[in-house]
Amino acid sequence: MKQAWPHLRQVLSFVLVGASSTGLYFLLLWALRGSIPSTFALTACCYGVSMIYNYILQSWLTFRAGxxxxxxxxxxxxxxxxxxxxxxxxxxxxxxxxxxxxxxxxxxxxxxxxxxxxxxxxxxxxxx
Structure with a gap:
């Protein structure tokens, strides 16, 4: 079980970071929907921000990549x-x-x- 814990921690962290970045995407979509008239630009902006957030947290928390x-x-x-x-x-x-x-x-x-x-x-x- 001790050997399984690091892998389980990594999987759980991956899922939580992914879920929170998806939540951030939808929050931004809701918050910015009146500010950016183009659906393409709105979704691209929200996706870009959530992708940066996801990269930073996956790198730092999940994979501890430095x-x-x-x-x-x-x-x-x-x-x-x-x-x-x-x-x-x-x-x-x-x-x-x-x-x-x-x-x-x-x-x-x-x-x-x-x-x-x-x-x-x-x-x-x-x-x-």
């Missing part, structure tokens, strides 16, 4: 851009192609992509 580096920041951005593309492609294929229900499918895809992001973060983005 100070930010250009390498880890660029890998983080590449990972999230890839995850966004995977989400869009999977959702289009599953919902539009196979006619699966939208919300249930998004939950499943989100869980899958979150697991992939955890593995890629641990092995590539925040690699010591």
């Amino acid at each position: 100070p930010p580096t250009r390498r880890s920041m660029s890998r983080f951005v590449i990972m999230h851009l890839t995850a966004m593309a995977m989400n869009s492609l999977l959702m289009a294929g599953l919902v539009d192609g196979l006619h699966l229900p939208l919300y249930q499918t998004q939950i499943g895809v989100t869980l899958f992509i979150s697991a992939m992001i955890f593995i890629v973060s641990k092995r590539w983005v925040y690699q010591s």
Whole structure:
């Protein structure tokens, strides 16, 4: 059990930071909705802020990777851009192609992509 604790702590931290960055995204979306008229600009701004927040906390709390580096920041951005593309492609294929229900499918895809992001973060983005 002692050996499992560091891994469990890391997984729990990853989930909590991810949930809080999602909460921050929606809070910003609500707070800034009247200030930024373009939906594209509004969502991009909110996503960007929540992504920076997520990077800092995942780096500091979850993976204990030390100070930010250009390498880890660029890998983080590449990972999230890839995850966004995977989400869009999977959702289009599953919902539009196979006619699966939208919300249930998004939950499943989100869980899958979150697991992939955890593995890629641990092995590539925040690699010591």
